[in-house]
Structure formats: structure tokens, C-alpha cells
Amino acid sequence: MIPPASSSPFIALSSLGSLSSLSSLGRLLLALCISLTLAACRGDAARESTAAKGPAKRIASRTVFADEVLWQLGEEVQARVVGLSPMADDARYSTVAGRWPASTPRVGQNPEELLALAPDLVIVASFSAPEYRAAIEDKVRVLVLEDFTGFDDYLANLAQIGEASGATEAAGRMRDRFVARRAKLEAARPPVDQRPTIIAWDYGYVPGAQTSFDDAATTAGFVNLAAREGLEGHQRLDAEQLVAWDPAWIVVGCGELPCAEARSKLAAQPGLGKLNAVAQGQIITIPAPYLATTGEDMLELAARLQAPLLGAHAK
Amino acid sequence: MPNSATGPARSWRHPLVWSLGALALTLAAALALTIGPGKFALGDVLELFATKLRGGQLEPTAEAILWELRLPRILLSLLVGAGLGCAGAVTQGLFRNPLASPGVLGISTGAAAAVVLGFALGVDEQGLWVTPTLAGLGALTMLGLLFGLTSRRQDLAYLLLTGVALNALAGAASTVILALFLDRYALAQKAMAWMMGSFDGRGFTQLGWASGPILIGMIAAWALHRPLDLLVLGEETAATLGVDRGRLRLLAALVVGLLVGTSTAAVGVIGFVGLVVPHVARALLGVAGHAHARLLPASMVIGAALMLGVDTLGRALTPMFLAPGALTSLIGGLFFLWLLRRHGGGAS
Numbered sequence: 298m299i300p301p302a303s304s305s306p307f308i309a310l311s312s313l314g315s316l317s318s319l320s321s322l323g324r325l326l327l328a329l330c331i332s333l334t335l336a337a338c339r340g341d342a343a344r345e346s347t348a349a350k351g352p353a354k355r356i357a358s359r360t361v362f363a364d365e366v367l368w369q370l371g372e373e374v375q376a377r378v379v380g381l382s383p384m385a386d387d388a389r390y391s392t393v394a395g396r397w398p399a400s401t402p403r404v405g406q407n408p409e410e411l412l413a414l415a416p417d418l419v420i421v422a423s424f425s426a427p428e429y430r431a432a433i434e435d436k437v438r439v440l441v442l443e444d445f446t447g448f449d450d451y452l453a454n455l456a457q458i459g460e461a462s463g464a465t466e467a468a469g470r471m472r473d474r475f476v477a478r479r480a481k482l483e484a485a486r487p488p489v490d491q492r493p494t495i496i497a498w499d500y501g502y503v504p505g506a507q508t509s510f511d512d513a514a515t516t517a518g519f520v521n522l523a524a525r526e527g528l529e530g531h532q533r534l535d536a537e538q539l540v541a542w543d544p545a546w547i548v549v550g551c552g553e554l555p556c557a558e559a560r561s562k563l564a565a566q567p568g569l570g571k572l573n574a575v576a577q578g579q580i581i582t583i584p585a586p587y588l589a590t591t592g593e594d595m596l597e598l599a600a601r602l603q604a605p606l607l608g609a610h611a612k
Numbered sequence: 613m614p615n616s617a618t619g620p621a622r623s624w625r626h627p628l629v630w631s632l633g634a635l636a637l638t639l640a641a642a643l644a645l646t647i648g649p650g651k652f653a654l655g656d657v658l659e660l661f662a663t664k665l666r667g668g669q670l671e672p673t674a675e676a677i678l679w680e681l682r683l684p685r686i687l688l689s690l691l692v693g694a695g696l697g698c699a700g701a702v703t704q705g706l707f708r709n710p711l712a713s714p715g716v717l718g719i720s721t722g723a724a725a726a727v728v729l730g731f732a733l734g735v736d737e738q739g740l741w742v743t744p745t746l747a748g749l750g751a752l753t754m755l756g757l758l759f760g761l762t763s764r765r766q767d768l769a770y771l772l773l774t775g776v777a778l779n780a781l782a783g784a785a786s787t788v789i790l791a792l793f794l795d796r797y798a799l800a801q802k803a804m805a806w807m808m809g810s811f812d813g814r815g816f817t818q819l820g821w822a823s824g825p826i827l828i829g830m831i832a833a834w835a836l837h838r839p840l841d842l843l844v845l846g847e848e849t850a851a852t853l854g855v856d857r858g859r860l861r862l863l864a865a866l867v868v869g870l871l872v873g874t875s876t877a878a879v880g881v882i883g884f885v886g887l888v889v890p891h892v893a894r895a896l897l898g899v900a901g902h903a904h905a906r907l908l909p910a911s912m913v914i915g916a917a918l919m920l921g922v923d924t925l926g927r928a929l930t931p932m933f934l935a936p937g938a939l940t941s942l943i944g945g946l947f948f949l950w951l952l953r954r955h956g957g958g959a960s
Contacts, residue, residue: 389798406794500802501812526931533805533933536813540676541649553737562739567684567815571676589797 352463353418353438355379357404357411359429361391362445363420365592366458368393370467377462379414380404389552389585392594408432418461445591447512448479454591471593478596479516482603486518487610493545495519495581495602497588498563503534509595510548510588516596517603519546540568547574548602552585581605633913637690637920644686644920648927650677682927684819685811689923689936690916691819692811692875693885695826697915699871700886701893701908702833705840706864707768713887714872716772717758717865718779719751723876724807725785726750731802732789743806744818744877751873754778758865768847771861809880809937811923822878829870830912836864837904844902882919882937884944889915891951918943 357380358364364385367378380402388394404411408429411419416437421430423443433439440461444450452472459468486492496503497510504510505521505528514521522544523534551559560580564570574580587598645657650673652660657678660670664679699714706712714720723746730736730746757778762771786803793799839860842850851857875882893899893910919936922943926934 387796389796500798501805501810502801528931532931535649535927535930535933537677537681537927538649538930540673540681543673553734562737566813567817568676568681568813571672571680573672576672 353377353461355414355416356462357414357416357419358382359404359419359421359425360442361385362422362442362454362591363458364391364397365393365590366455368396369471369593370459370462370464374462374464374467379416380411390589392586392590392592394586412436420458445509446507447509448595451591451593451595475593475596482516482596482599485603485607492518492520493606494522495546495548496522496539496542496544497548498539499550499588501533502531503528504531505529509591513595513599514602516599518606519602536566536568540572543573545574546579546581547572548581548583550585550588551582556582579609637913637917640917640920641686641690644924645678645682647924648682649930652678680815681813684816685814685923686920688814688819688822688878689811689919691823691826692879692882693915693917693919694912695829695871695875696882696885697889697911698830698833698908699868701890701904701911702836702840702864702868703886704890705843705904706861707772708844710891714868715883715886716779717775717868718754718782719869719872720876720881721779721782722754723747723750723873724881725782726753727806728786728789728803731799732793747877748873751869751876754782755865755869755873759862768861771865806880807937808935809882811879811936814879818878822874825870825874829867829874832863833867834908836860836867837908840904841902880937882940884941885915885918888944888948889918892947895951
């Protein structure tokens, strides 16, 4: 149900309106997913609603990805941020949760709230609500980040934010850091013919090709089984199919549940206890924001995947 | 009262018809065991089950797919389909309205609201039993409200309108909860998956606790066939023939609540089955609307067959995921249009 162009399981649901029945609610959720899919198919490059007019002085973020990047760009950029996405402090989604000062407003669903902050740059994602974007596009410079399908999109988005915020040098340093860490992880992974299969299982959904998990798993030294079997984006997968594919390793997210409980909950599900990965204890638990991130911490995900793999390899 | 022993209905008295129907359903279920991920021929499946029943050890993947997942899933699809078909026949009989469906009483919507609230509060993470329990509690709450609000009036129209209002309220409650947590992707994902219904990942545990209430509900529904037959003649006529309208209303709503609430708790929301299946029973098998002794079992068998077919089709298309609730609505909607057209053509 996730747009193929988005590797992160974030969807800004909006405009639920007044619904009076379950069927209409279901239709609404379906329509939202379709509209988000269409929105994600618009183009490849990031877009701005108006031509760039030099470095922004008052920056507002409407995506958790931009919350993370703006924090990582350093204090000079942080000081110019006047608004953050509502998920900036949510430890289930944001890898910078709790770092932004409470005095920086978190901007909700109402565009008036954003405009009241008088930003001169607003960073949104292609899957942000179209109504919201339409309400602000002719009043403020809007940077629309189109794709979030892994490492390449991260670097492209980082460059866009760096340029729009006048922090090209800081963005360049982040890029170099990312490239170097990626190279180090890739150098440590097992040879191609010894790379085991892996699947990330989340509420019955799995990330296939064109996802941040796919890039992270490949960098760590795994073969993302869902991608190898032809799945693209985040897809629902039948438990029977998971058992039939029988990945050597399995990844589960933890956050709402402690990691140990997430592991035992997986093993308790009918059929899944018989997976080789479960029987051999090859379950990797990852805190939820690292599975969700489309930012620099995709490499932290790769590192957390690689550590148990190298440990098992060394035995 | 029309003579239900005439015409096509007569053949239903012959036990051979029921025996053949049951045999066909059993064969279909056995064939369904071979369809899905993993390559298992019918002979392999039967051999594996024989080994399992003898207490032997199976290869872990085969045991997980066939024994722990597919067998209970197929049995659950038969059970849920039968229960929803039966609930539909009872609802249409109770309201004497062919467009009535179990959904109008708001049972499944109430179950969904409770589940969405559970997702929003994160309590579903406490264990696999939490979501079905919440759904059951939601269904019971709706049933309690329905009875509480209609206890002083006996007419069915009031019950129907109260059900519609509660349905709307519960739907709105789900909407409000989702609206309050718009930025939580996982919540929307879980809510959507649950509202589309699924037999995926259901094992013997879910089958075990759903079997009792659904079987009791179906037996209780069958026990109501005579008063439901008399109700077709009109409420007042039925009352003069000894039908206690208040008691019938209470029991029928309880039966529908039990069947729909348990089904929804087990597999999520499966729409349209309760509306369409009784029509299929009447149209294809020549069962008269007033002959509930035959209509109810026929609806159970056809509901079970429909749900088995839908689930098997979904499994055959794996790894593509096809939600059974969406598929039943699609098939049901098309069939219903065909039925209406056919009916209209006959009348002209």
C-alpha cells in the first residue's frame, strides 16, 4: 500500500472529513493510498514552487526526513528552523526525537499554523497532502522532495536541502561522511556468494526493491529476499509465503514493544515459529526509527544488520 | 402461507442433495489445501496429514505451511463464510427486507471502532489475543447499546433505525480516532489491513475460539426458522400465530451479533457476504424466502463455499495480496447487479 516511490513507511494522512460508516472509512483509506501513489509518480527531481532566492532565513519542515537532515546540518542551520513536522519528537519514527528544542514549534495539519510562523522556505514531501501544499505554494517558497527510495535519493534530497538552506558545505560534509561510512560497511560484508537472505517483517508488510531497507540490507551483506522475489516498495505478504521463502535472517522492528518481546511475538505467530531464522535465533531486532528512516541513519540500520551477520560469520 | 413443499424446494428434502453438497465442499476444501505458496500435490497433503495424525514428525516448512497455517485458515474461512451467510439470512428474515444485511445493526462497525482504538493506544502490541478480544468487546458493546436503546419498543423499524444510527456513530468514532493520529503511519497501515479482512496468519488458536460462538450462533439461528417463517406473513399475523415478537427480535439480534462479532473478531471486516449469500441461495437453489429451515443451511453452505473460494483465490495469487473483504465486495456487488437485472428482466 505504500507508494513505490517512497521507501519510508510514512504517509501523511489528511482530510478524513466526516465519515459515517466503516465502508466509507475503508474506501477513504484506499483512496488515500491511491492518491499518494499517484502523487509519488509525478516526477523524479525535487521541485520548488518559486525560483530560489538565496539561502532561507526561516525554514519550516513538514517531513520527518527534513527534521533529521536540518538537525544534522548543524547549529547554524538549526538556528534558522522555525517549524518542525509533528513527528519530530516521535521516537517511533524520528532518529532525532528529543533533540530539537521544545521552543521550536511543531506544525500540525492546519496550513494557517505554518503561515503564521512566516517561513521563507517550507520543505515538504511529494506525499504530503496536496491540499496543504496548494494552500501554501503561492505564499512561500516550497521545496518538494519527490523520492525516498534509498541511498541515492537521500544524497539527492540532502543536496537539495543544503542548497535551499544555504548550507551546501555542511551538506557536502554529510555526503562525504555518508559515502565513507557506506564504503566501510561494504568492505566488511561477506563475499557475494556467501550473502544470506533476509526479510524485514512488519505487521505482515515487507520492504522489497526500491526501499531504504533494500539498500541497507545490501550494504550490510544480505540479499533482500522480497526484492529478489520481485516485490517492489512496501508490500503486504502472506505468512504462508514468508514460510515458503524461508529467509535465513528475519528483521522485526521494536519500539511499541521492547525488542525481546517483539522477537518472542514473532516466534509465537502461527507457522512462523518453524522458520529457520527463528529456529536458529537469526532474528534481528531493530528500533523502529531505523527501519523507517530515509536519512543518514539508513547506514546505522545497515551497521545494526551487519553486526550480527559478521558475528555469525566469524563463528 | 405459501406451500413450501412445492416446486424446486421439494428436492431439498432429499438427504442426497445435502450429502452431495457437503461432499463437494469437503473436496473443494481438500483441493484448496494444495493451492498457495509451496508446491504440495493433493497426495502429498494427504500423506502429510496422515503422518501428522499418526503423531509423526513433518518437515518444518511443510508443517508450518500446511498444518499450522493453511488447514486452520481453510477451516476458518468455511466457518466464517457459513456464519456470515447465516447471519444474512436471519437479518433479512427478521426485517423482512431483502436489502437488509448484518452490517445495518452496526456490529462489525462497533468491532472495528474498538480495534482501531486499540491500535491507536498501542494495546494490540500486548499479544495476539488483544485485537480479537477488542473486536469481540466492541461487538458486544454495540449489541448492548442496541438492546438498551430499543428495549421499550418492539417494532422492527425502530430496531433497524437504531442499528443504522449506531453504525454511523461507530464509523464516526473510527474516523475521529484515525483523524487524531493522522501522522502515525503504522496505525493507518494496521487499520486498513484489518478493515479489509484477512485469513492470513490465523492458526488453530483463532479457529478454536471462533468455532464455539459461530457454531452456537448457527444452531440458534436454525432454531429460529419457524418464527422467522411466520414473520414473513407480517408482524401482526405472526403475533396472532403465537410468535413473541419481542423475544424473536432479541434472539435474532443476539444470534446476528454473535455470528458477525465473532467473525469480525477472528478475521476483520468481511463485507457483502451477509447481503448476497441469501439471495444466491434463493436464486440458484430455488429456496423460497419464507422457508428458513432450508434457507439458513443453504446460506451457510453457500457462504462457506464463497469464502473458501475467495480465500483460495487470494492465496493462489500470492505474493500479490488480495484482501478477502475487498474481493467479496467486488464479487458480491457484481453478482447483485446481475441478480437485480435478471429479476427485473423476468418482471418486465
